[in-house]
Amino acid sequence: MNPAETGTGPETSSGTDDDVRTVAGWIDEASAITVLTGAGISTDSGIPDFRGPNGVWTKNPAAEKQATLQNYLADPEVRVLAWRARMDHRAWGAEPNDGHRALVQLERRRKLVSLLTQNVDGLHHDAGSDPDKIVEVHGTIREVACLECEYRADMGVVLDRVRLGEDDPPCPQCGGILKSATISFGQQLVARDLLRAQIAAENCDLMLAVGTTLAVYPIAAVVPTAKSAGARVVIVNAEPTEMDHLADMVLRRSISEVLPQICGGTKSRPTGWSAWG
Known part of the structure; x- marks a missing residue:
């Protein structure tokens, strides 16, 4: 019987070598894999997560105000601080790690149908x-x-304006408030993206959730949606998540190390094996 149909929770959450080989085998068997990634996949690229032990909001709770639309709209000083933070965002100097590249390999194997990312x-x-x-x-x-x-x-166009002295640059077309094209707390998500995510969850035979606590809705709902549709669920995350009880396997390992092992196409990768040399 497919473990996804038993409703008995994860087979294991120890992340042993046998667990890794088991998941690699499930990926070999799968034909339609949907992946959901969160901040944890990018930490090895030097981008801190938000809610982890060393997360941006854990260390500086005030920074969360900059990600709340109501505060951003109401307080010019919040916007000034937000633009300064964007100038210094680690994403500008970051590069993909082996975890990101492993998902490309999964795509090349014609198994990945959708890559949902927070x-x-x-x-x-x-x-x-x-x-x-x-x-x-x-x-x-x-x-x-x-x-x-x-x-x-x-x-980059607007950051150049900030560098030239505009602390809170207005829209060049209407004079309105500019913001990064990210979804802040209190801001409506794009309906088309949510629909695509739901369809991907309903039509996969394996859901791989990577580097996310699965605490942010509505996107976290893709995991129980996939489970209800009969898909296996595999969670790869350093910390416990709110949906570990739904998983068929939970791997507590370095994301950039374990994803190449499970996505590469062989069931018997030894510990420490890397697809990238």
Whole structure:
């Protein structure tokens, strides 16, 4: 019987070598894999997560105000601080790691049907994933959008204005408030992206959740959706998640080390094996 049909929770959460080989075997068997990634996949690229022990909001709770739309709209000082933070965002100097590249390999094996990501750093694009398969549910830091008109541009264009002394640069078309094209707390998600995510969850035979606590809705709902549709669920995360009880396997290992092992196409990869040399 497919473990996804038993409803008995994860077979194991120890992340042993046998667990890794088991998951690699499931991926070999799968024909339609949907992947959901969170901040944890990018930490090995030097981008801190938000809620982990060393997360941005854990260390500086005030920084979360900059990600709340109501505060951003109401307080010019919040916007000034947000633009300074964007100038210094680690995404500008980051490069994809082996975890990102492993998902490209999964795509090349014609198994990955959709790559849903909560991340705004654009590293899946840099790694070479097909843009048509990527759903950036929470938007992207690489573009800027006006909150009052349809103006949208490359983030670099506006950051150049900040460097030249504009602390809170207005929209060049309507004078409105500009913000990174990310989804802030209190801001409506893109309906088309949510629909794509739901369809991907309903039609996969394996759901791979990587580097996410699965605490942010509505995107976290893709995991129980996939489970209910009969898919196996595999969670790869350093910390416990809110949906470990739904998983057929939970792997507590370094994401950039274990993803190449399970996505590469062989069931017997030894510990420490890397597809990248």
